Amino acid sequence: SQSKSVDDPASTPAATVTPVSKKAKSSNEAEMAKTYDYLFKLLLIGDSGVGKTCILFRFSEDAFNTTFISTIGIDFKIRTIDLDGKKIKLQIWDTAGQERFRTITTAYYRGAMGIMLVYDITQEKSFENIKNWIRNIEENAAADVEKMLLGNKCELNEKRQVTRVRGEQLAVEYGIKFMETSAKASINVDDAFFTLARDIKCKMEKRMEANNPPKGGHQLKPQVEPRKAPSWLSKCNLF
Numbered sequence: 001s002q003s004k005s006v007d008d009p010a011s012t013p014a015a016t017v018t019p020v021s022k023k024a025k026s027s028n029e030a031e032m033a034k035t036y037d038y039l040f041k042l043l044l045i046g047d048s049g050v051g052k053t054c055i056l057f058r059f060s061e062d063a064f065n066t067t068f069i070s071t072i073g074i075d076f077k078i079r080t081i082d083l084d085g086k087k088i089k090l091q092i093w094d095t096a097g098q099e100r101f102r103t104i105t106t107a108y109y110r111g112a113m114g115i116m117l118v119y120d121i122t123q124e125k126s127f128e129n130i131k132n133w134i135r136n137i138e139e140n141a142a143a144d145v146e147k148m149l150l151g152n153k154c155e156l157n158e159k160r161q162v163t164r165v166r167g168e169q170l171a172v173e174y175g176i177k178f179m180e181t182s183a184k185a186s187i188n189v190d191d192a193f194f195t196l197a198r199d200i201k202c203k204m205e206k207r208m209e210a211n212n213p214p215k216g217g218h219q220l221k222p223q224v225e226p227r228k229a230p231s232w233l234s235k236c237n238l239f
């Protein structure tokens with residue numbers, strides 16, 4: 001289920017629907033036979049050591065590793081999920097938390113449709129830094145990017161430095177969703193990604209509806225010819 005390739009962040013569109021074409025230009029045969037309806041690009045950010053890579057490893061392989069191998073630059077994994085009868089391919093970018101990779105990782109914000117902000121409930125500092133990660137998002141990501149706050153390592157209750165309530169309050173302050181997770185004990189990891197994906201899908205479908213209002217019986221006749229659907233829409237295999 002894993003596929004890896006180099007992706008140029010500059011070529012990834014801002015948080016928009018990624019058109020899925022059956023004739024997509026791709027050298028990869030598997031890519032040509034599209035097995036999904038939507039492609040969502042997600043991003044994991046947060047201090048080094050909070051468990052971003054482990055969360056993604058749990059989500060993509062349902063496994064866990066206790067050795068800490070700090071991410072160098074950026075990496076990604078793929079998992080396709082089913083949401084209300086639609087196949088959603090999640091391309092999840094895992095960023096390095098270390099400061100020295102900030103230039104590289106920041107380049108990936110722009111293409112993200114959803115961002116997971118992760119802290120470690122046993123590290124107060126990683127929680128305090130969430131406000132700085134939020135600022136990074138505000139400065140570099142699309143204005144309408146979906147965000148979610150995760151307090152990871154929640155099975156380590158005896159080492160806890162950040163109460164669940166503080167996590168909840170911070171999320172309310174930013175108007176985003178919050179969950180405590182454990183990559184190790186496999187708590188809420190699937191739930192978190194499914195929630196973020198569902199929020200993106202809902203927002204996207206609302207936007208598509210607004211662009212294509214259903215034809216009712218009592219609508220006023222348009223004065224001008226209705227605009228043609230954008231080319232990417234006609235290419236989309238949903239229509």
Ligand SMILES: Nc1nc2c(ncn2[C@@H]2O[C@H](COP(=O)(O)OP(=O)(O)OP(=O)(O)O)[C@@H](O)[C@H]2O)c(=O)[nH]1
Pocket residue numbers: 046047048049050051052053054055065066067068069070071072095096097098152153154155156181182183184185
């Ligand atoms: N107890 C516990 N340990 C965890 C959990 N998630 C991750 N860890 C451990 O925390 C350490 C750091 O995890 P990583 O996933 O590599 O952290 P990261 O956020 O990717 O760090 P960078 O790549 O440097 O940004 C590793 O030793 C993991 O085993 C968890 O849910 N519970």
Ligand SMILES: [Mg+2]
Pocket residue numbers: 052053054069070071094095096097
């Ligand atoms: Mg990592």
